[in-house]
Amino acid sequence: MTDTYVCPYCGATEHREYRVRLILLTCPECGENGRFLNEELVEVLDEIPDDELPEEWSELPADQRLHRAMERGLVDSDRLQLL
Numbered sequence: 848m849t850d851t852y853v854c855p856y857c858g859a860t861e862h863r864e865y866r867v868r869l870i871l872l873t874c875p876e877c878g879e880n881g882r883f884l885n886e887e888l889v890e891v892l893d894e895i896p897d898d899e900l901p902e903e904w905s906e907l908p909a910d911q912r913l914h915r916a917m918e919r920g921l922v923d924s925d926r927l928q929l930l
């Protein structure tokens with residue numbers, strides 16, 4: 848089974864044979880070195896209602912969004928445990 852990981856800066860995707868929350872990678876598309884999030888985590892972040900999002904949300908790369916969301920308890924920890 849292959850999992851999909853998403854560049855926190857440009858949204859480019861990479862596929863890996865293993866399943867973790869995130870992978871460290873230099874993006875072949877944008878050249879940034881970042882933490883690619885598992886696509887399922889990106890979906891969890893997308894489900895947070897707009898009115899609960901921190902103000903600076905739109906300026907944060909996806910990996911920072913995950914960190915912020917976990918800090919504030921915006922994501923259901925049961926879903927994170929699936930990974």
Ligand SMILES: [Zn+2]
Pocket residue numbers: 854855856857858859874875876877878879
């Ligand atoms: Zn990228």
